[in-house]
Amino acid sequence: MASPSTRGAAIDLKSVSKQYGSFIALDKVSLRIEPGEFMTLLGPSGSGKTTTLNVIAGFTEVSSGSLDVGGKSVIGVPAHKRNIGVVFQHYALFPHMRVSRNVAYPLTLRGIANPDREARVRKALDMVKMADFGHRFPSELSGGQQQRVALARAIVFDPPLLLMDEPLGALDKKLREWLQLEIKRIHRELGTTFVYVTHDQEEALVLSDRIAVFNQGRIEQIGTGRQLYDEPETLFVGKFVGDSTILRGAASTSGNETAIEIEGRKVAAAKRLPDGAKPVMLLRPEKLSLARRGKGGQDRNTLPGRIGEAIYLGSGSKYEVVLADTSKAIVRSTLDAETFAIGDEVDLIFAGSDVKLLADDEKADFTLT
């Protein structure tokens, strides 16, 4: 077995488009994934992330653009010749075969005979901690167990690239969190390139080296979790990754500064947007603090509001503050901070330097299903 660094394949999508009739599923998507990288395609349903995965797997042909896997173009290469492991949300285990035969399936197709085949099946099942279940039928396993078998089947033939399409989508939260760590471990041990599709931004943050955020058939931003959270380039990314508060109002620019006027108060940010863009401001929950009305500092930006929802999280509290213009702000506070009740009149306090200035975009709205 080769060393981890040489085992993963690089993927290069250049200006890939996919159309179904008049519907554009992918609109000139370009994405380079490094060998051995854990790349997550994140986005709401219908954003193009699964289509991208299907294009890489060979289940969907592109309408235009180029796609290289491991330095070679795979346009026109059928799925069964691409040697790419795929894990599906619905497990897709063969119900008429025992676990060991399921895992042996890709090896049998490659003409690998016993005892080599048996050894590799055992090794793959060991890796997903399912070694004792080889004689079972898939229907005798729980969802989490089935998905682990599916993972073993997808890695047993040592593919240089593993694709996972919402593999944990059908599992409950605790199991999901545990399997996320398992997937991370397996990625580390194999050194294979992983491409992971999910609509769950927390899952994306836990797993990925880098995340590509999809919306309406395009990539909005590619970056590490920290980059996406701290420096969102578009309003959609700001809203989709992490909680956020969006401030809208009459905008004015002077020199290198942009200001938004909300209910008679000006909020300023030291940045300018390109001409023609309508500015909005984005704030992360931990950059916001609350004080009872009139009790806050005078030197910082404050906005009046009323507590609309108070949620106790164990490690702290989360508040939804209804602002004067009925928009909602999300504030997270620590355990030792002052607590508020629904209906309390408060001031929302934040530093001007924590404000992210972004261009408004009506396509930034999304629905999760």
Place this chain on the structure above:
Amino acid sequence: MKQPGRILLGLFCLLVAVWLVAPTIVVVPMSFNDKKSLAFPPSGFSWQWYQNFFTNPEWSASLVGSLKVAVVTAVFATVIGTLAAFGLDRMKSRVSGVLRALLITPMVVPGVVLAVGIYAVYLDTRLVGTMTGFVLAHTMLAVPFVIIAVSASLEVFDKRLETAAASLGATRLTAFRTVTLPLIAPGILSGLLFAFVTSFDEIIVALFITSPYLKTLPVQIFSSITRDADPTVAAVGTLLFIVTSLVIGAGLLIGSRQGKR
């Protein structure tokens, strides 16, 4: 309160069961009659009609003829019907709806109409009374049953398994052979049985296209009973009843074992 209701319901079920099965059961005692009549109840006991069935060349020839036609028909109908069902399953739904209706027509067209048509065509093509003629006609009649049975199992078959097989390195043909086929096998098997039975007890078309050289069992039964009320008919009926009960019972057993998995 609940008990009398349940007893009444049980009695009613029994009544329906008797009504459904009684006419079939009646042939059993009749087959042991010691006189050459189809009287019920029989006047004495004898095995002679069973003996006659197996020794009289007219009867055994028709049984062999029927089996030959039914086996060949079942094989053809199963292959054609399975491929058709698979094609219909993978087509655009609007086209497949029309095609499906078309392929099912032999089942809904009155048998006599079909038989007249077939007879007319066969007269010109010299197919009357031939093996080829019987197999062609019966395959046409049996294909719809296979299509329905196989379509039903394709309906519940998860096509995504074929995608998974492809990702693991299987060509379409390999995926079909190793994944699709084993999973829809119960449907194909029941289609095969239906096709066999359809041919084996088909009488209308058979009456039209029969000849002294090739006669099927139903034709023989029909001509024998209209000619001389031969109790051999009852013996054949009893044998068929036992064999079909066994086959269907075995089928149900296999089905229920598969269902448990």
